[in-house]
Amino acid sequence: MMLGTKKGYFTLEAAIFLPIFIIAIAALGYFIKIFSTAENITFSAVDETAHLAAQAYGVKAAPIFPAAVERRLRIENEQADNIKVSRFRYLYEEGGRDGLILLKLNYHIKIKLPLDLYDGVDLESRIKCRGFIGKAALANPMAFSEMETNGDSRIVWIFPMWGKKYHQEECTYIKANAKQLVLTGQIRKNYQPCLLCKPDRLPLGSLVYCFASTGKAYHQGSCKTIDKYAIEIEKEDALAKGYQPCSKCGGG
Structure with a gap:
């Protein structure tokens, strides 16, 4: 007849919990990779959108903006692929606000797990802001004579x-x-x-x-x-x- 010992119990517990611990650490590493890549993509997209918003007063159309965003994201984020601007609206009106800019991104973050169990995650980012176009002028239009006067x-x-x-x-x-x-x-x-x-x-x-x-x-x-x-x-x-x-x- 064999009796259990404390050493035997510790060995059994290690055999049970060690794989779970290793899997948890690996999962944490994968989640960090996913979130850091998503953060980089979102930051770059926000940066490009902020630049466009800053120029909105003089730029009335931006047909090449989606392609420029996609190009920058592909260059700066090697861990992501299938980067696509799925929706872009520029200087539109909604809910009583004008000059709005909307950018919607879809992308795939590559994650390689052992035995090809999982190849990544598909994510979406949305950015919405208002262009720097000022407010509607309520005053009378400037006369032509005033336009000819040199101001500051x-x-x-x-x-x-x-x-x-x-x-x-x-x-x-x-x-x-x-x-x-x-x-x-x-x-x-x-x-x-x-x-x-x-x-x-x-x-x-x-x-x-x-x-x-x-x-x-x-x-x-x-x-x-x-x-x-x-x-x-x-x-x-x-x-x-x-x-x-x-x-x-x-x-x-």
Whole structure:
């Protein structure tokens, strides 16, 4: 007759719970991979949509935007495939609000499990925002004689999603952060592509970001070095949007 011992019980418990523990750790790793990839995809899509929203005042149609988003997501997310913009609406009206932008993404995140038990997960992301188009003007239209009068067309700099101050170009706040610029041959000549985000793949005309005073590289908006960025705008438009002069540089 054999009697159970504490050592035997521990061995039995280990045999039961160790596989469960290993499976739980592996599952956690797969979930982290899924969520991190989905987060990267959503961040890049939000970044592109924010840029489009910032330009909405002067861009009345964006037929190539879905293709540009898909291209960027494929370049930056090797763990995902079948990336498709399944729905895109630009400057539409809904629920009494105008200037809305809607982007719907479908994609597949590749997950390889042993024995080909599971090959990934299909996800969907939706982004909805309003373009920077201002509000409907209720005042009387400007007379033609007023249009011929030169107003204050001085260029100032603002942080479109951070704060409500406008600055001079030489302001230390502007110098310390990146500027949003349109990629041209001159920028490629004067700056090197960032080694982290590899913006050299972007076509001319794309939005890039440069630290004009301290940097020697240009970056994509998703680059980890870009914390916030400034754009140039006419002072008159900045005032109309509610921006106030910077207390440090005076705003210009």
